[in-house]
Amino acid sequence: MTSASQKNLRIYLSDHLALIAGEVELAKRVRRENRETPLSSYLCDYLEALDRQQPEIRRVLSTLGGHPSRLKQAGSWMVEKLGRLKLNGSLLHYTDLSRVLELEALLLLATARRSMLRTLEAAKIEGFDFGAAGAELDDHITTLEEHLKSARHRALA
Template identity: 35%
Template sequence: MTKLSASPLAIYLNDHLAGAAGGVELLRRAARAGRDESAARQLRRLADEVAEDRASLMRVMRDLGVAPSRSRLLLGRLGEKAGRLKTNGHLLSRSPLSNVLELEAMRLGVEGKACCWRTLRILAGTDRRLDPEALDRLLRRAEEQTARLEELREEAAAATFRPDGPEEERG
């Protein structure tokens, strides 16, 4: 008999758990990265929400009998740290392009999380261990997070790709 922790669902949930761990780290680091205070405040709030969502995913995993994979969690954190190595055209200072690329990565992560909640919502139709209402709330929150990240991304893109150069480089 195959162990539940090696099932496709267990692998899927552990991949999302690893992504959430990396996402929380990216959001927190981005909030500290010298953005304007309003954006930093929004990113800190999003980091807290994503950490709460991660805890919700861990509860779902526990309810389903899926053990967290430490190796996958480590890979998620290492992946976030590896993303920092990209210079984005600057070797010794932070590139304005980093704001845009990080916000795009954050948005993609939250969209992936929404897909996970949708998948679990489908499974809730046949698995009583899953709470459909809780999953609906988590999905709505992910959609709200996506909208907030898109607003921040649009602002960062407009500031970075101005015809006269990024605001940060014009002094």
């Protein structure tokens, strides 16, 4: 891999680690707002998977001579917090529409993470195998889609 390619991959991974930071915060919020539901229970598993994948991505970044950007991570955290201010039929309370929009956001972030794993597989970084993480994430995407379908029905039917 050329030094320019390594630099690009370091920037790419730092960006994705920031997205993952926002994804973690959003998943925690959705879990908290949907306590004692199948969605909340599922999101515990989802967060555990994120907790397993995040250090592995950090390790790849370190192997390439990079480190996560604290500024990007803080920005992602802030965007998630600001995203709570959207109007979903109620300014102060969680709504069925909030659930739909937040599940759509989680699905978008999970799909971006899946794309990142495919990119890392294509880069063929020595000592790393992203196939199992990708397969697990495919299952999570399917489950998120199922929860989103249910949330849409509840909010819009």
